[in-house]
Amino acid sequence: MGAKRLELRHISKSFGGVRVLEDVSLELGTGEVVGLLGDNGAGKSTLIKIITGVHQPDEGEIYFGGRRIKDLDVHRARALGVETVFQERALADQLPLWRNIFMGRPVSNSLGFLKVGDMRHATAELMGESMGFTSAVLTPNTNVKGLSGGERQGLAIVRALHFQAEIIILDEPTMGLSLKETEKLVKFVEGIRAAGKSAIFIDHNIFHVYSVSDRIVLLDRGRVAGQFQTSRYSLNELMDIMREVAATGAYTEQDRYLQGRGTSEVTTVSSEERA
Amino acid sequence: MSTAVAPVERSRTRSPLTAFTNSWASQIGITVAFLALWIAFIVGAPTTFLSDRIYLAFAQTTPYFAIVALFLTMVIIAGDIDLSFISIMSLSMVGFVFTWQATGSTELGVVACVAVGALCGLFNGFFVTIVGIPALVVTIGTQFLFAGLTLVLVNGKSYPLVSTNSSFAYGLLAGKVGTIPIQFFWLLAMAVVAWVLLNRHRLGQNAYVTGDNPQAAQLMGIPTRLTRTMLFVLTGMAAALAASMNALSLNNFYPNIGSGYLLPTLAAVFVGGTSVFGGRGTIYGTFLGAFMIGGIQAGIVAVGLTDYYTNFVYGAVILAAVSVHAVLQRRFE
Numbered sequence: 001m002g003a004k005r006l007e008l009r010h011i012s013k014s015f016g017g018v019r020v021l022e023d024v025s026l027e028l029g030t031g032e033v034v035g036l037l038g039d040n041g042a043g044k045s046t047l048i049k050i051i052t053g054v055h056q057p058d059e060g061e062i063y064f065g066g067r068r069i070k071d072l073d074v075h076r077a078r079a080l081g082v083e084t085v086f087q088e089r090a091l092a093d094q095l096p097l098w099r100n101i102f103m104g105r106p107v108s109n110s111l112g113f114l115k116v117g118d119m120r121h122a123t124a125e126l127m128g129e130s131m132g133f134t135s136a137v138l139t140p141n142t143n144v145k146g147l148s149g150g151e152r153q154g155l156a157i158v159r160a161l162h163f164q165a166e167i168i169i170l171d172e173p174t175m176g177l178s179l180k181e182t183e184k185l186v187k188f189v190e191g192i193r194a195a196g197k198s199a200i201f202i203d204h205n206i207f208h209v210y211s212v213s214d215r216i217v218l219l220d221r222g223r224v225a226g227q228f229q230t231s232r233y234s235l236n237e238l239m240d241i242m243r244e245v246a247a248t249g250a251y252t253e254q255d256r257y258l259q260g261r262g263t264s265e266v267t268t269v270s271s272e273e274r275a
Numbered sequence: 276m277s278t279a280v281a282p283v284e285r286s287r288t289r290s291p292l293t294a295f296t297n298s299w300a301s302q303i304g305i306t307v308a309f310l311a312l313w314i315a316f317i318v319g320a321p322t323t324f325l326s327d328r329i330y331l332a333f334a335q336t337t338p339y340f341a342i343v344a345l346f347l348t349m350v351i352i353a354g355d356i357d358l359s360f361i362s363i364m365s366l367s368m369v370g371f372v373f374t375w376q377a378t379g380s381t382e383l384g385v386v387a388c389v390a391v392g393a394l395c396g397l398f399n400g401f402f403v404t405i406v407g408i409p410a411l412v413v414t415i416g417t418q419f420l421f422a423g424l425t426l427v428l429v430n431g432k433s434y435p436l437v438s439t440n441s442s443f444a445y446g447l448l449a450g451k452v453g454t455i456p457i458q459f460f461w462l463l464a465m466a467v468v469a470w471v472l473l474n475r476h477r478l479g480q481n482a483y484v485t486g487d488n489p490q491a492a493q494l495m496g497i498p499t500r501l502t503r504t505m506l507f508v509l510t511g512m513a514a515a516l517a518a519s520m521n522a523l524s525l526n527n528f529y530p531n532i533g534s535g536y537l538l539p540t541l542a543a544v545f546v547g548g549t550s551v552f553g554g555r556g557t558i559y560g561t562f563l564g565a566f567m568i569g570g571i572q573a574g575i576v577a578v579g580l581t582d583y584y585t586n587f588v589y590g591a592v593i594l595a596a597v598s599v600h601a602v603l604q605r606r607f608e
Contacts, residue, residue, distance in 0.1 A: 104495030
């Protein structure tokens with residue numbers, strides 16, 4: 001399989017004496033989509049901020065493509081191809097589309113003067129080709145404020161792809177989206193895999209994550225409670241495990257799955273609980 | 276900032292015309308407000324406002340605060356504020372006076388003045404971005420600090436600058452081009468510089484993003500601290516430039532040279548449509564806003580009201596202008 005695109009080993013992080021992450025290890029393969037699940041406070045966003053270089057871990061090691069990266073910061077992470085798609089936090093509402101596409105990476109000459117024409121042109125092309133914004137009134141000069149939730153998501157996603165992201169992090173991308181817009185998003189995430197890029201899809205709702213993820217990592221109170229290939233676990237089984245983890249902080253896979261997994265008994269229990 | 280607002284489906288009535296007004300609502304608003312005020316002046320006092328004398332007076336007095344307002348606009352767009360520039364005007368002139376006395380060179384005095392202004396801005400930027408104190412609080416503190424330091428350094432004295440009148444710097448900063456005061460050309464030049472920096476340079480791009488969404492700016496790797504500090508430095512330099520023009524023109528430096536400029540400068544920025552919440556504002560708006568504020572005092576006297584009306588009319592114009600901006604923003608964006 002070769003070197004993993006991203007590997008975290010034994011990451012711990014505390015804020016003001018509170019341990020937010022405890023010995024977290026995580027791998028992300030090339031072309032793999034990993035769903036990161038966990039309740040509020042499980043440490044999802046802290047983990048993401050460590051991968052994106054916003055926070056540095058207290059302990060543990062980070063590897064990109066098998067190479068250890070010390071002192072990862074935001075610039076370094078971006079240079080390594082980490083790109084985050086945040087729902088509300090990634091866009092500047094009052095600014096036009098082209099300034100948002102090139103946020104933090106404007107096209108400029110050596111003196112820092114912007115090549116506005118180039119950026120507007122590139123934005124118009126992206127809007128037509130990648131975003132499906134064909135309406136004549138949506139121009140590169142339109143403010144982001146006027147876009148719907150799905151359009152905003154599309155903008156952030158297209159921005160990530162435009163800058164050749166290798167690892168795309170989707171932080172609660174379905175929050176506030178309508179069903180139809182969520183479907184669009186799922187299509188895009190499938191497109192990431194098809195393009196040979198990797199993605200981490202963060203959500204607290206397993207329904208959004210299950211269908212697009214190759215593997216689901218369950219985070220609970222700062223620890224990895226378990227990892228599950230979606231090809232080997234049904235949605236119902238995972239929901240049971242999540243309930244158990246939420247209640248006890250651990251789950252008993254040995255008892256239920258290793259000894260004759262996939263029995264009809266388990267499925268029955270799940271359906272009852274769902275009802 | 277509307278972070279908590281869910282992106283609900285609004286009824287969107289987009290046509291090419293509204294797309295145009297969306298983008299330009301603020302500029303159209305300030306232009307209409309400016310013309311309305313000026314027409315009121317012309318109708319009320321045609322002899323004054325149709326003669327060139329009053330415009331020549333504006334051309335000299337407005338730049339003193341308008342130049343600062345241009346760069347203050349960028350500070351506010353980035354989500355900060357600077358209330359210390361009036362004291363930077365004083366302290367930077369101490370740099371001028373000491374250097375001028377030591378070397379006999381007015382030109383070196385001006386260089387020192389601008390350098391002190393830059394240092395004051397750096398000082399503000401340090402406390403705001405590195406120590407992490409809100410700019411409002413920091414610059415209230417430095418307003419006192421710089422003013423106090425000025426008084427200590429010059430023992431509260433004024434300095435006559437009559438002997439600078441023959442210098443090159445005097446002609447450059449306080450002279451005339453034909454009959455037009457050179458301050459006006461400085462204002463035009465600085466407006467171009469500020470516009471280019473804000474709209475066509477990385478600094479401005481980063482300032483807008485930092486003010487609009489600080490979290491996004493940080494996540495997207497924008498050097499927000501450097502950006503904000505640079506804007507404080509530019510504002511300090513603008514304050515120093517304005518102070519040197521003012522003092523040379525008056526042939527006098529007095530320690531409270533900046534007094535009286537605080538509110539007109541802030542008013543020019545906000546009348547021009549810059550949002551106190553950051554992320555929104557234009558150089559064009561501030562430029563017109565400065566002339567609206569600059570015109571009010573002369574206008575009041577010229578239309579036959581007593582000087583006592585000045586503050587009342589200032590207040591009315593400021594409230595009317597910012598209300599227009601608020602309504603336009605809700606309606607079109």
